[in-house]
Amino acid sequence: MKKIVLLLCILPQFIFSQRVNLNIFEPPGCLNKHFSQIKQQESEIALLHNYDVTFYGLDLEVTNENDHVKGNVTIKAKVVNEPLTNFVIQLIDQLQIDKILFNHEEVSFTHENNLIGIELNNNISTNEFFEVQIFYQGKSGEEGMQHAIDQNWGFPVTYTLSETWHAKEWFPCKEVLSDKADSVYVFITTNSNCKAAGNGMLNRTVYLPNGKIRYEWKSNLKTAYYLIFVIVADYQEYNIYAHPAAAQNPVLIQNYLYDHPFCLEYYKPEIDITATMLELLSEKYGLYPFHSEKYGHAMWPWGGAMEHQTMTTTGTFDFGYTSHELGHSWFGDYVTCASWQDIWINEGFASYSEYITIENIAQTHYAVDHLNYAEERARRATEGSIYIAFEDVTDESVIFNYNITYRKGLLLVHMIRYLIDNDDLFFTVLRNFLNQYANSVARGIDFKAVLEETTGIDFTNFFNQWFFGEGYPVYHLAWNQSGNNVSLNIFQETTSESIPFFDIPIEVRFYGNGQNSTRKFTMNSNTESYNFALNFPIDSIQIDPDNWILNGEGSIINSLHHLNQNLQECVNIYPNPANNETTIEINNSSGQSFELSIITTSNQILRTEKFTCKKQKEEHKLVLNNIPNGVYFIILKSNNSIVSKKLMKFSL
Numbered sequence: 001m002k003k004i005v006l007l008l009c010i011l012p013q014f015i016f017s018q019r020v021n022l023n024i025f026e027p028p029g030c031l032n033k034h035f036s037q038i039k040q041q042e043s044e045i046a047l048l049h050n051y052d053v054t055f056y057g058l059d060l061e062v063t064n065e066n067d068h069v070k071g072n073v074t075i076k077a078k079v080v081n082e083p084l085t086n087f088v089i090q091l092i093d094q095l096q097i098d099k100i101l102f103n104h105e106e107v108s109f110t111h112e113n114n115l116i117g118i119e120l121n122n123n124i125s126t127n128e129f130f131e132v133q134i135f136y137q138g139k140s141g142e143e144g145m146q147h148a149i150d151q152n153w154g155f156p157v158t159y160t161l162s163e164t165w166h167a168k169e170w171f172p173c174k175e176v177l178s179d180k181a182d183s184v185y186v187f188i189t190t191n192s193n194c195k196a197a198g199n200g201m202l203n204r205t206v207y208l209p210n211g212k213i214r215y216e217w218k219s220n221l222k223t224a225y226y227l228i229f230v231i232v233a234d235y236q237e238y239n240i241y242a243h244p245a246a247a248q249n250p251v252l253i254q255n256y257l258y259d260h261p262f263c264l265e266y267y268k269p270e271i272d273i274t275a276t277m278l279e280l281l282s283e284k285y286g287l288y289p290f291h292s293e294k295y296g297h298a299m300w301p302w303g304g305a306m307e308h309q310t311m312t313t314t315g316t317f318d319f320g321y322t323s324h325e326l327g328h329s330w331f332g333d334y335v336t337c338a339s340w341q342d343i344w345i346n347e348g349f350a351s352y353s354e355y356i357t358i359e360n361i362a363q364t365h366y367a368v369d370h371l372n373y374a375e376e377r378a379r380r381a382t383e384g385s386i387y388i389a390f391e392d393v394t395d396e397s398v399i400f401n402y403n404i405t406y407r408k409g410l411l412l413v414h415m416i417r418y419l420i421d422n423d424d425l426f427f428t429v430l431r432n433f434l435n436q437y438a439n440s441v442a443r444g445i446d447f448k449a450v451l452e453e454t455t456g457i458d459f460t461n462f463f464n465q466w467f468f469g470e471g472y473p474v475y476h477l478a479w480n481q482s483g484n485n486v487s488l489n490i491f492q493e494t495t496s497e498s499i500p501f502f503d504i505p506i507e508v509r510f511y512g513n514g515q516n517s518t519r520k521f522t523m524n525s526n527t528e529s530y531n532f533a534l535n536f537p538i539d540s541i542q543i544d545p546d547n548w549i550l551n552g553e554g555s556i557i558n559s560l561h562h563l564n565q566n567l568q569e570c571v572n573i574y575p576n577p578a579n580n581e582t583t584i585e586i587n588n589s590s591g592q593s594f595e596l597s598i599i600t601t602s603n604q605i606l607r608t609e610k611f612t613c614k615k616q617k618e619e620h621k622l623v624l625n626n627i628p629n630g631v632y633f634i635i636l637k638s639n640n641s642i643v644s645k646k647l648m649k650f651s652l
Contacts, residue, residue, distance in 0.1 A: 049080075051130075053225075056173070057187075058184075058228070059073070060186075062232050063191050065158070067140050074132070086118065088116065092169050093111060095137070095139075096138045097135070102130070140169050144167060148301040159230070159301075159302075170230075184223045186200075186219075201218060202215060221290055221293060227309040229308040236257055241275065243279060245283065251294070255296055258299055271322075277361070280357060289329055290310050290334075293310050297312050305325050309329075312326070319358070323354045324351060326353065327350040331350050331353070335433070337443070338446075344386050344387070344444055344467070345442055347400075348409030352409075352413040381404045383470050386408055425455060478557045479557070486538070491633075493631070505521060506520070508543055511539050512537045512540070526646075557642070578648070581624060584596065586617075592638045595638075597634070597637075606632070629649050629650050634647050
């Protein structure tokens with residue numbers, strides 16, 4: 001598992017981790033090509049889909065001294081699809097199984113290829129329930145359970161991190177996203193100088209002989225397998241409460257911090273903000289989904305954070321961590337992506353939760369900075385879509401590309417808000433989606449369906465271009481003002497050939513004489529012309545002034561000419577793509593002089609030359625020998641017109 005921590009220099013530092021997420025069993029029958037040994041067991045893997053887990057009961061011995069685990073796990077389940085003749089569950093081979101009880105009777109089993117197999121003496125009928133209890137011990141897998149010493153505070157910690165396929169590295173489980181357990185019990189026996197945290201509420205603390213203590217955590221809420229966790233360290237406890245308007249009782253925010261005299265003092269101001277955030281997001285998204293139990297944090301010795309259900313594990317406390325991981329309570333935990341291809345359901349909306357909390361709690365300029373940073377990072381990714389192609393579903397660098405999954409994912413939600421243009425309706429969409437897929441899983445297209453049903457707007461082109469497509473638009477403007485009359489040409493290029501045109505409306509703000517005016521322009525093609533009145537002289541123009549759209553930095557030209565759309569249609573370039581030479585053909589412009597510029601997509605002028613049309617159909621040869629392969633703009637200016645054309649140079 002790759003772990004990447006990125007620093008965002010806003011408020012004062014927003015730090016987010018990339019967590020590697022991949023479900024090898026979604027959709028059913030599709031096996032992860034990364035695990036060749038599992039591919040050999042297709043018939044056994046299929047048996048995972050013959051039952052639904054209703055309960056995980058973990059009763060484990062774990063200390064903060066190493067990554068060894070010992071104990072037993074009880075799985076209760078219901079048979080579905082067809083009678084159960086063989087039972088399989090996942091657990092890595094290096095963990096030793098001592099015995100297995102099936103419906104309270106000891107049974108023989110196989111354990112290979114990270115699968116436990118039990119051949120049943122009697123079939124279990126569809127809709128019947130059964131129970132398996134697995135006793136095991138050993139050193140956990142490399143990722144699933146880890147032991148480390150926090151380098152900042154010096155505390156040893158043992159903790160789990162199960163995304164994506166690492167749950168089986170520390171407990172027997174079924175790694176299928178859609179199969180959420182109805183309830184989870186996590187009992188942890190450890191040394192009496194430590195505290196241990198898990199999902200749900202601490203139901204009981206039992207003091208045992210030989211300096212041992214057992215913490216019994218219980219959650220009666222639906223939980224995805226990778227959100228179950230255990231963490232053990234020498235903690236102190238600091239609790240606060242949130243008071244969401246829709247809640248009948250205060251919501252406990254339970255925090256486990258290292259038992260260092262300065263740790264709580266250092267982090268307390270940031271922790272206290274959690275209550276305000278939870279109240280805000282409950283107002284926007286609907287009541288915090290796990291209000292009947294708790295929210296909270298437990299510190300761990302890792303630079304990132306992880307949204308374990310009802311208690312985030314985190315390396316530090318700051319505005320960015322807290323808002324992002326809290327947002328996962330709704331998007332990721334309550335509603336989980338149905339496939340790792342649709343990780344946007346988790347990370348896109350959790351990332352947008354950062355912006356919502358900044359927008360409503362912090363100063364305005366922090367929200368502006370946050371969008372600017374998101375755009376800057378997203379612009380680095382000219383290729384790759386938010387929706388993960390199936391062939392890339394095992395490539396962790398693709399799935400959790402920070403620039404696309406997190407930052408472009410955030411901006412995709414922001415653009416949907418822009419197109420709806422009604423905040424009440426926008427948040428109604430989010431609430432409707434969460435209500436419809438509560439305690440379940442969803443895909444990006446499921447969100448699109450709720451979005452369209454709620455708003456009455458067709459988002460087909462938008463999702464094709466922004467969710468399934470690649471790249472983003474770059475806008476170039478040419479304008480002229482005569483009195484109150486303004487002529488404006490907008491040229492759109494794109495950074496990916498896969499999407500030649502984004503049909504999203506673009507706002508332009510005009511400044512002058514201490515005044516400003518914002519206009520929204522709908523583009524139906526890459527080149528559009530507009531004429532309108534403006535009652536002040538224009539000094540400058542700004543494209544997308546409020547950062548609603550992910551777009552590249554284009555050029556703005558005061559043409560000082562009258563724009564002539566007819567001439568735009570009279571100019572042709574062939575061949576295009578060109579090799580080492582192309583022809584500029586101009587019709588109906590006899591006697592006109594032109595200045596021709598070759599401009600890169602980053603607005604660098606490579607060459608300028610002048611020529612005059614001597615006949616009605618002029619052909620001007622343009623030599624491209626010294627120009628690298630790539631996409632360029634050909635800008636033609638005359639005494640009364642400006643024309644922009646795209647040219648691709650391609651030579652072997």
